[in-house]
Amino acid sequence: MATINFGYSINRPRLIDIDRNNLRKSDEILLEMPELQTCIGCGTCTASCTAGNLTDFNFRKVHTLVRRGEYAGAYEEMNKCMLCGKCRLLCPRGINTRGVVMLIKRKLGDF
Amino acid sequence: MKRANWTEYQKAIADDKYYYARSCIRQNFYPGSEKAFLEILHKDLGRDIFDDPLHTSCTGIGYHSDIVPLETIMTVVARQFSLMNDAGYENFVTSCITSFGIYTEILSTWEEFPETEEKTRENLFKATGREFVKPKNLAHTSDVMFHFRNEIAGRMKRPLINARTGEPLRVVEHIGCHYAKIFPSKGIGGSEFPYVLAGMIESWGGNVVDYPERRHCCGFGFRNYLVQANRGYSIANSHKKLESMAPYKPDFIVCNCPGCTMFLDRWQYTIAEMDGTTYGDDGHGIPVLTYEEMAGLVLGYDPWELGMQMHQVDVEPLLDKMGIDYDPSAKYLGRNGKYIGKPEPAAVNCSSQNNTIYDIKM
Amino acid sequence: MKKRVAIIGGGVAGMQTALRLKRTGGIEPVIIEREEELGGKVRNWHVLFPTFTPAGEVLGALRSEVAAAGIEVLTGEEAEEFTDRSVKLRSERTIECDAVALCSGFTLFDATLKEEYGYGIYDNVYTSADLERMFSEGRVAMADGSAPRRIAFLHCVGSRDEKVCQRHCSKVCCITGVKQAIEMKRLFPTADVFNFYMDIRMFGPGYEELYREAQQRYNIHFVRGRISEASPMMDGRVQIKSEDTLTGRPLRMSVDMLVLLIGMRANDENGRFADKAGLTLAQSGFMQSRDLFLGNTESPRPGIFYAGAVTAPKSIGETLNEGFTAADRIAEYLGVK
Numbered sequence: 135m136a137t138i139n140f141g142y143s144i145n146r147p148r149l150i151d152i153d154r155n156n157l158r159k160s161d162e163i164l165l166e167m168p169e170l171q172t173c174i175g176c177g178t179c180t181a182s183c184t185a186g187n188l189t190d191f192n193f194r195k196v197h198t199l200v201r202r203g204e205y206a207g208a209y210e211e212m213n214k215c216m217l218c219g220k221c222r223l224l225c226p227r228g229i230n231t232r233g234v235v236m237l238i239k240r241k242l243g244d245f
Numbered sequence: 246m247k248r249a250n251w252t253e254y255q256k257a258i259a260d261d262k263y264y265y266a267r268s269c270i271r272q273n274f275y276p277g278s279e280k281a282f283l284e285i286l287h288k289d290l291g292r293d294i295f296d297d298p299l300h301t302s303c304t305g306i307g308y309h310s311d312i313v314p315l316e317t318i319m320t321v322v323a324r325q326f327s328l329m330n331d332a333g334y335e336n337f338v339t340s341c342i343t344s345f346g347i348y349t350e351i352l353s354t355w356e357e358f359p360e361t362e363e364k365t366r367e368n369l370f371k372a373t374g375r376e377f378v379k380p381k382n383l384a385h386t387s388d389v390m391f392h393f394r395n396e397i398a399g400r401m402k403r404p405l406i407n408a409r410t411g412e413p414l415r416v417v418e419h420i421g422c423h424y425a426k427i428f429p430s431k432g433i434g435g436s437e438f439p440y441v442l443a444g445m446i447e448s449w450g451g452n453v454v455d456y457p458e459r460r461h462c463c464g465f466g467f468r469n470y471l472v473q474a475n476r477g478y479s480i481a482n483s484h485k486k487l488e489s490m491a492p493y494k495p496d497f498i499v500c501n502c503p504g505c506t507m508f509l510d511r512w513q514y515t516i517a518e519m520d521g522t523t524y525g526d527d528g529h530g531i532p533v534l535t536y537e538e539m540a541g542l543v544l545g546y547d548p549w550e551l552g553m554q555m556h557q558v559d560v561e562p563l564l565d566k567m568g569i570d571y572d573p574s575a576k577y578l579g580r581n582g583k584y585i586g587k588p589e590p591a592a593v594n595c596s597s598q599n600n601t602i603y604d605i606k607m
Numbered sequence: 608m609k610k611r612v613a614i615i616g617g618g619v620a621g622m623q624t625a626l627r628l629k630r631t632g633g634i635e636p637v638i639i640e641r642e643e644e645l646g647g648k649v650r651n652w653h654v655l656f657p658t659f660t661p662a663g664e665v666l667g668a669l670r671s672e673v674a675a676a677g678i679e680v681l682t683g684e685e686a687e688e689f690t691d692r693s694v695k696l697r698s699e700r701t702i703e704c705d706a707v708a709l710c711s712g713f714t715l716f717d718a719t720l721k722e723e724y725g726y727g728i729y730d731n732v733y734t735s736a737d738l739e740r741m742f743s744e745g746r747v748a749m750a751d752g753s754a755p756r757r758i759a760f761l762h763c764v765g766s767r768d769e770k771v772c773q774r775h776c777s778k779v780c781c782i783t784g785v786k787q788a789i790e791m792k793r794l795f796p797t798a799d800v801f802n803f804y805m806d807i808r809m810f811g812p813g814y815e816e817l818y819r820e821a822q823q824r825y826n827i828h829f830v831r832g833r834i835s836e837a838s839p840m841m842d843g844r845v846q847i848k849s850e851d852t853l854t855g856r857p858l859r860m861s862v863d864m865l866v867l868l869i870g871m872r873a874n875d876e877n878g879r880f881a882d883k884a885g886l887t888l889a890q891s892g893f894m895q896s897r898d899l900f901l902g903n904t905e906s907p908r909p910g911i912f913y914a915g916a917v918t919a920p921k922s923i924g925e926t927l928n929e930g931f932t933a934a935d936r937i938a939e940y941l942g943v944k
Contacts, residue, residue, distance in 0.1 A: 138518040141473055145481040150851055152860030157799075164826055172822040174807070175831060175853045198853045201828070227819075437722035437836075457838040457846040492841055 155203025159241050163200065170197060170234055172227045179221035179231055185214045193221060197234055200242065209242045254425075254435040258392040259336035259382040263294040264329035268341030269302045271503040271535075277552020278537040279340055282386055285537070289400060289544055290393055295332050300325050305343040309467040319361070320368040322351050327375040335381035338389055342502035345385040346423025349431050352383065385424065387501035387536050391433055391441045394448040402545030405451030407496070408568030413452040414496040417531075418442035419486075419509060421502025422462050436460075442499055442536060449543045458489035464512075465504035483512040487531075491524045497532040497563050499539050509533045514557045517592035530558030530593030542569060549575055554585075559594045609635045610941045613694045613704040615686045616640065618647020619923055620915025621710035622669040623930025624937075628708075629676045631934075633943035637679040637702060639686055639694060645670055647712055653742035655923060656779075656786040657813040665923065686711075686876075688883035691910025706910045706937050709880065709894065710930075713871040713916040716765025716773065723836040724764070724867055731845050732837060732865045734764075735783055738791075747794055751843060755798055755863035758791050759847055760784045761834045762804040766870030775891040777870030778920040781807050782814045784868045785821045792825040801828045801862070803849050811922060832858065837865055871920040884911060894918050904933035912937050 164171055177194055185191045191214040200208050212235050221231040263286070267279055286292045304321050307313035329337055339345050355362035366377040390397075405414045420439040425432025434440030437460065443453045464482025469475045486509070490498075500506040510533035517523045517530070525531040533556065534542075541551040548569065553560045554576045564571055579585040588594075612628055614621045617640030625636040638645065645666075649655075652662040673680065685697040689709075694702040718726040718734050726732045730750035733741075741747045749755050762784050766777040781804070788800045802821075807829065809815040821827040832849035840846050845865045851858040873892030881888050886906050887895040894917050897905040904913050914933035915926040938944065 137520065140476070140515060140519065142475075142477040142480070144484050144516065144519065145477040147481065147485065147857075149848075149857040149859050150854070152858065168823045168826065171826055171828070172819055195854050198851070202851060202854070202858070204854075435722060437725075438728070455839050457840055459838060460836060 150199075150202050150204060152202065157203045159205060160201050160203050163237055163241055167230065167234060167237055169227065169229050170201070173197070173229060174227060176226060178224045178226065182220045182224050184216050184218050184220065189214055191215065193231065193235070197238065200238055205242050208238055212239045212242075254430060254433060254440075256384075256388070256431060256433065257382060258384045258388050259338075260392070261292050261336075262334055263292070263336045263338045263389065264332060264334035264380075265294050265296045265386075266300055266303070266325055266337065266339040266341075266344060267296070268339075268344065268503045269306065270507070271340060274503060274507045275535050275538070275552055275555060277541075277550065277555070278535040281537040281541045281546060281551050282340070282390070284546075285397075285540055285544065286389070290396060294338070295334055297328055297332055299328050303339075303341070303344040303347050305341070305347045306467060308347065309343065310471055311468065316364070316368060318347065319351055319354075319365045320372055322348060323365050323369040323377055324373055324375060326378055326380055327369065327373070329380060330376065330378040337380035337383050338386050339383075340386045340503075342385065342421030343423045343504070345383075346421075346427050348383055349428050352379065353428065355379070385441075385501065387424075387441050388433060390536055390540055391444050394445045397445075397540055397544060398448045401449060401543050403543055403567050403569055405446060405449045405539075405543065405567070407566050409566065413450055414563075414566065415454050415493060416446045416451045417454045417456065417459075417490050417493070417495040417498040418446060419459075419463065419498060419500045419502075419505050421500070421505050424501060442501055445536060445539065446499070449539075454490065454493045454495050456490045456493050458486045461486050461489075463500075463502075463505040463508045465508050470508075479508070480512050480515060483508050484516055487513065487516070487524045490531075494526075495531055496566060497534055497560075499534045499536055501536050506533055506535050510557045514591055514593050521592065523593055525558070525593070526562055527595070528592070529562065529595050532556065532558050532560040532563045534560070534563075542567065547571065549578075557588075557591075557593065561595055609633055610705040610943060611703070612636045612706045612708060612937055612941075613689070613702050614638045614708045614710055615689065615694065616647065616710035616712055616915075616917070617642075617645040617680065617682070618710065618712050618915065618926075619649055619665070619669060620712065620917070620926045620930050620933075621645075621647070621708070622673050623927050624708050624710055624914045624934045625678050626669070626672055626676060627931050627934030628937060629678055631938050631943050634938065634941065635679070636708075637681065637704070638673070639684050639696065639702065640680065640682045641685040643682050645673065645680060645682070648715070649923060651736060651739060651743075653739045654786075654790070656782045657811065657817040659786070659790075686880075688879065689911075690884055691908060705941055706912065707884075708912045708914055708933055708937060709906070709917050710914045710933075711874055711876070711880075711917050713893075713920065714874050716771070716777075716869040716872050718764055718867045718869050720771050721764055721768075721867070724761070724834070724865065725837050725839065725845075726867060729837065729839045729845055730843055731863060732867065735780065735787060735866060735868045738787055738866055742790060747791070749843070749863050753863075754795055755791075756795070757799045757860070757862045758788075758795075758801070758864045758866065759834070759860075759862040760788055760800070760802045760866045760868060761847075762802065762807075762868050763833065764867040764869050765872060767805065773870060773872055773891075775893075775920070776808065777872075778808065778810065779922050780868040780870055782809060782811065782817065782922075784866075785809075785814075785818050785827075787866065787868075788827045789817070789821050789825055792821075792827060798863075799828065800825070801830055801860075803830050803832055803834050803847075805831070805833050811924070830858065834865075871916060874917070877917075884908060886911065889919070891919070893920075904929055904936050910940065912940075 196211045304313045425436040429436040464479040470479040513530040577587045617638045628634040628636040834849045889895045914929040
């Protein structure tokens with residue numbers, strides 16, 4: 135059918151819909167690195183991040199989104215990491231943050 | 246559904262002698278509804294309700310769009326109350342949900358801040374020379390209809406039952422945000438489980454559909470709709486609701502807010518024309534009714550007398566379900582049989598629009 | 608002649624206070640308990656955080672000690688009002704005494720007040736207390752009897768919430784949520800469990816460790832965000848909405864069971880007690896201690912003492928300790944060494 139142009143379109147919801155997201159990759163990531171689940175969102179990683187101080191890269195936010203099944207753009211985001219390892223030195227939960235970067239890149243190269 | 250807690254939110258609703266304040270936009274969108282309300286109260290229920298030509302808009306749309314300042318709207322509202330007093334009434338009923346929200350909010354503000362009330366009293370006197378009075382009782386017209394739901398049920402000609410299957414109709418009720426989200430205790434049933442429309446539906450034989458996005462706003466939002474660039478956001482809210490209710494296959498939607506009725510109805514057309522999605526039976530839309538129209542149908546009023554030809558989504562499938570006799574050829578004949586024009590065929594509508602007597606006339 | 612102390616409330620605080628008083632040899636405690644048996648709220652709990660100790664073990668030990676010590680217990684009796692020298696019961700009976708220990712604990716928050724969660728309206732919305740009952744009965748299931756595949760816990764229901772006049776933190780719900788999430792995961796290993804929280808407050812020994820275990824070992828998801836509403840779905844499940852505040856985006860999901868971690872609120876009768884005995888209430892409605900540091904178990908009135916959650920939400924361990932402290936203060940006050 136011919137569609138009418140009304141000068142606007144239906145905004146797409148920006149919510150995280152856990153029912154629609156496929157959590158398989160997220161589960162795989164957490165199975166390989168269960169410690170990632172212990173993140174308490176303190177933000178020390180992002181505060182100390184070499185890349186995050188110069189770009190909008192936010193390691194904490196990206197891996198949290200990945201855990202919720204929001205994979206789009208995660209690989210590209212993780213490419214911004216310089217792998218300097220400062221965050222790993224500081225993480226109070228002892229998460230191997232550099233390992234998380236590599237793991238997400240390995241698992242989500244296709245997204 | 247177990248709605249035990251609605252009984253905790255009751256309010257006093259006057260039983261007779263109402264001063265009626267109309268809505269600005271309903272008279273254009275659903276012109277038969279306010280007339281039907283007055284008729285039902287006068288003729289069916291024998292109540293005294295005064296439709297005063299002197300009253301004005303409450304200026305709510307201007308207020309919510311940041312055009313009318315608070316002091317101004319308070320003075321306008323004080324004038325309406327003063328007119329009510331002149332006419333010899335004490336019970337104010339308003340046809341619009343946003344007006345109801347505004348009247349409620351202003352009365353509470355005056356209660357809470359006597360100095361603001363004093364200022365309004367002064368402003369009213371300066372502007373109009375009128376005497377400041379407050380109503381004894383304030384209600385929305387849907388509250389009044391709710392109040393008489395059992396009396397109406399006693400005179401019911403067409404219950405909300407599918408005449409073909411004998412099953413209760415599945416009805417989605419949608420309450421305007423300004424009805425109870427501002428002051429939950431001023432709405433029947435509160436804000437989470439409003440009962441004002443549900444009570445009518447249940448009393449008249451229908452079943453209320455409780456779907457996940459029931460409490461979500463229709464998306465009108467005044468300035469969010471008034472600016473064309475923002476309409477994508479407005480329509481997305483109705484879209485979200487329609488997506489959520491569609492699996493329950495509702496027979497119709499009933500609203501108590503002018504904006505919601507309009508948007509849930511008109512946006513169905515827009516969505517269908519934008520991406521081809523429809524939500525009702527046979528690839529058409531879900532009819533959207535005002536509560537006056539619902540009451541009118543239940544009491545045996547003629548659907549065209551109720552102004553139901555003005556809906557975007559055709560109501561004929563619902564009329565057929567309820568077993569209502571109507572004259573398809575009279576749909577677009579207004580007062581005195583004058584042809585009022587008809588809309589172009591649209592995806593949300595049924596075939597009743599194709600080639601009727603009007604086309605021959607023209 | 609022995610001194611007599613009336614203990615209002617026969618939960619863990621009352622029993623512990625009575626036991627310590629009795630052991631002084633110079634004091635005869637009498638426990639006034641509203642229910643038909645001793646034990647208070649702990650009777651309805653299955654296992655206790657953070658060790659998963661059966662609640663019955665703790666209660667059993669206290670009850671048998673109370674019985675062995677020959678402490679006088681009045682069950683089915685409710686205190687109407689009291690002073691430091693007498694307790695008037697609802698049954699019109701009056702207990703004369705030399706001091707009073709108020710150990711009447713708390714009231715569980717009524718989850719129906721948070722209407723947006725539909726407790727009592729939607730079938731698969733439960734409270735933490737309901738869940739404990741199900742654990743005790745040995746049958747945890749959705750309303751239709753099937754096993755849940757996705758469970759959400761909501762922290763802070765009736766706590767830190769001005770809308771229901773409960774501004775205080777109930778303190779123990781965080782760890783209860785962690786404990787119950789683990790129990791659910793043990794019962795339903797393939798289920799996904801989500802905890803929605805505003806803050807996680809792990810104040811006690813072993814709590815943080817248990818929280819970490821819940822995350823790492825049990826793969827329980829913690830989402831920082833408060834659920835804004837729950838709605839019914841066609842199949843009887845529940846749709847919930849919150850913000851995932853750590854990503855700054857709204858989040859929506861359906862769950863098979865929604866468990867509301869209900870808070871501890873002050874007893875309604877606290878106000879009446881305070882009026883009659885000349886005591887004061889804290890802002891939260893709990894009884895106000897004479898001093899939060901040096902007089903925690905004392906009221907501002909000589910001869911009236913407090914133990915346990917009557918002054919604020921407390922864990923069972925803290926409550927038991929307060930029983931000892933209160934008893935020691937009472938003995939001191941009565942000149943019994």
